[in-house]
Amino acid sequence: MNARVVSVRVKQILVVEDNEDDSRLFEIFLKEADPSGIRLKHSMTISDTLDLLREYGDEVDCIILDLSLPDSFGLDGFETIKKAFPKIPIVICSGTEDENMAMEALQAGGQDYLIKGRFDSHLLFRSVxxxxxxxxxxxxxxxxAFLIKENEQRYRLLFEHNPHPILLYNFDSERILDLNQETERIYGYDREELLGIKFSELFVGQAGVEEDRRYAPVQNGKNIPETHVHRTKDGLPLLMEITSYRFQLQGKEVVLAILVDMTKWKQSEDSLLQSLRDKEALLQEIHHRVKNNLQIMASLLNLQANYAKNKEVTRELKDTESRIYSMSLVHNELYNSKSLAEIGLRSYVDKLLDNLWNVYGIGSEIKREIDVGQLSLAVEKALPIGMMINEIATNSIKYAYQEKKQGQFYIKAKFQNGVFLLVVGDDGKGIPDYPQIESKETLGLQLIRILSKQLKAKLDINTAAPGTRFQIEFSY
Known part of the structure; x- marks a missing residue:
C-alpha cells in the first residue's frame, strides 16, 4: 500500500499537458497522495505556459511537463521553459520510453523523467x-558558493546547519575533505574520524562488502539521485538517497554529496504494509465468522422446514433460508478472495443458483444461461444484487413453469460508460394479471423494489409472456 504524504506547506504545481485524461490522472494522483497540500494549475501549450509563468512564476514550485504538445515536441519545450525560468524544477512525464532523451533531459537540468503508465500516485508525488x-x-x-567568495564564515554557517548530511570528497582519491554536523550525527563518527577516510568506506554491498563508490551519476558527471545502503560506526544499516555534484574546487576535482536518510521512511512504509496485512487478516476472520453465523441460521431454518407440517410454512422457511444464504455467500466469496473489497460476479451467481436449485429440487429441466463476463462487484453492491437475484430466481422456480415443466432462466450483466446493467428473467408463463396484483405485492417483490431504491437503480419489470423479465440499471 502506498502511504499518503502530507506536505508541510501548500505546493503549487503546474501541469503542462494537452491530453485531458492524462492531466486529470495527474490531478487524481497528486490529490490522492496529498489532498490538502497540493494546488494545481493547468496549461496545454508552451506558449500559454510561458504567459502563465510570467504572471505566476514566483508561486509555482514545480512543473510536470509532457514532451508532446501542440506547439512543441521533444526537448524543445523543456529547453524553452528551463531557459526562461531556470529556478523552477521540471519533472518530465512522457509517453515515450527513450533512454537517450531521458539522459539529455536530466543533463539539461530536468529533475526526473517518468514514463506514463509506469508510475502511481506515491511515485509521482515523491518525484515532485x-x-x-x-x-x-x-x-x-x-x-x-557565492557566499564562499564573499564570506567564509557565512558559508560555514549554512553548511554546518543544513538539515541533511553533506560530504565533500576528492573525486580521484575519494578522501573526505569536509562534512557537516548532521553527517556526524547520522553516522555516529566524530569529525576527525571521517576526515581522510574514503567515501566508499561508508557503503555496504549486498554481501556486506564495499560497493563500487564511483556509481554512475558521479562517474558520468550527472546529479541523478541514487539510493544506497550505508553503515553507521556501530554497523547499523542506513538507507541513504545520494545526490552528487562534481565540480572544480581550488584546482581539484571534488564531489559534493547531499544525503537524505530514508531509513525511517522505509521503516514506516514496512510498518504500514504490515499493518495493512494485519487488517486484511482481521477482515478475513470477520467475513469468516459472519459467514459461519449466517450459515448456522440457514441450517436451522432448513431443519425447521423439514419438520414443519404446514406446506405454506415450509415454503416460507425455505424462502428465508435462501435469502440468508445469499448474504452468507457474499462473505464466503470475500473470505476466499484475494480482494477484501470486491467479489467475482460469475462465481457468486453460480453458487447462489446452485443452492436454489438444490433447495427446491430442480434438475436439468430448467436450464441456466449466465452471461456476466469477468465483472466484479463491491460488497455494498453485491449484497443487494445477490438478494434480488435470489428473489427473482425463487419466483421463477415456484411459478414460471407450473404449466410447462421445462424452460430457461437467464442472468445477463454488463458495465458500460459508468452504468451497471443487470437483466434477470425466465421464459415461463409470465404474470398476466400483474397490474391487478401490483398493489398487494408479495414479500419477494417488495424486497426487490426496496433493494433497487437502496442501489438508486432504475427498475423495469416486464411480465408479459413468454416469461418475466427484470431489468436493474444504476450508476457505478
Missing part, C-alpha cells in the same frame, strides 16, 4: 516532492 527539495537544495548550494 524530491524535485522541489533538490531544487531548493541546489539553490541553497548556489547561494553558498
Amino acid at each position: 516532492l524530491y524535485a522541489i527539495e533538490r531544487q531548493d537544495m541546489l539553490s541553497k548550494l548556489e547561494e553558498q
Whole structure:
C-alpha cells in the first residue's frame, strides 16, 4: 500500500499537458497522495505556459511537463521553459520510453523523467516532492558558493546547519575533505574520524562488502539521485538517497554529496504494509465468522422446514433460508478472495443458483444461461444484487413453469460508460394479471423494489409472456 504524504506547506504545481485524461490522472494522483497540500494549475501549450509563468512564476514550485504538445515536441519545450525560468524544477512525464532523451533531459537540468503508465500516485508525488527539495537544495548550494567568495564564515554557517548530511570528497582519491554536523550525527563518527577516510568506506554491498563508490551519476558527471545502503560506526544499516555534484574546487576535482536518510521512511512504509496485512487478516476472520453465523441460521431454518407440517410454512422457511444464504455467500466469496473489497460476479451467481436449485429440487429441466463476463462487484453492491437475484430466481422456480415443466432462466450483466446493467428473467408463463396484483405485492417483490431504491437503480419489470423479465440499471 502506498502511504499518503502530507506536505508541510501548500505546493503549487503546474501541469503542462494537452491530453485531458492524462492531466486529470495527474490531478487524481497528486490529490490522492496529498489532498490538502497540493494546488494545481493547468496549461496545454508552451506558449500559454510561458504567459502563465510570467504572471505566476514566483508561486509555482514545480512543473510536470509532457514532451508532446501542440506547439512543441521533444526537448524543445523543456529547453524553452528551463531557459526562461531556470529556478523552477521540471519533472518530465512522457509517453515515450527513450533512454537517450531521458539522459539529455536530466543533463539539461530536468529533475526526473517518468514514463506514463509506469508510475502511481506515491511515485509521482515523491518525484515532485524530491524535485522541489533538490531544487531548493541546489539553490541553497548556489547561494553558498557565492557566499564562499564573499564570506567564509557565512558559508560555514549554512553548511554546518543544513538539515541533511553533506560530504565533500576528492573525486580521484575519494578522501573526505569536509562534512557537516548532521553527517556526524547520522553516522555516529566524530569529525576527525571521517576526515581522510574514503567515501566508499561508508557503503555496504549486498554481501556486506564495499560497493563500487564511483556509481554512475558521479562517474558520468550527472546529479541523478541514487539510493544506497550505508553503515553507521556501530554497523547499523542506513538507507541513504545520494545526490552528487562534481565540480572544480581550488584546482581539484571534488564531489559534493547531499544525503537524505530514508531509513525511517522505509521503516514506516514496512510498518504500514504490515499493518495493512494485519487488517486484511482481521477482515478475513470477520467475513469468516459472519459467514459461519449466517450459515448456522440457514441450517436451522432448513431443519425447521423439514419438520414443519404446514406446506405454506415450509415454503416460507425455505424462502428465508435462501435469502440468508445469499448474504452468507457474499462473505464466503470475500473470505476466499484475494480482494477484501470486491467479489467475482460469475462465481457468486453460480453458487447462489446452485443452492436454489438444490433447495427446491430442480434438475436439468430448467436450464441456466449466465452471461456476466469477468465483472466484479463491491460488497455494498453485491449484497443487494445477490438478494434480488435470489428473489427473482425463487419466483421463477415456484411459478414460471407450473404449466410447462421445462424452460430457461437467464442472468445477463454488463458495465458500460459508468452504468451497471443487470437483466434477470425466465421464459415461463409470465404474470398476466400483474397490474391487478401490483398493489398487494408479495414479500419477494417488495424486497426487490426496496433493494433497487437502496442501489438508486432504475427498475423495469416486464411480465408479459413468454416469461418475466427484470431489468436493474444504476450508476457505478
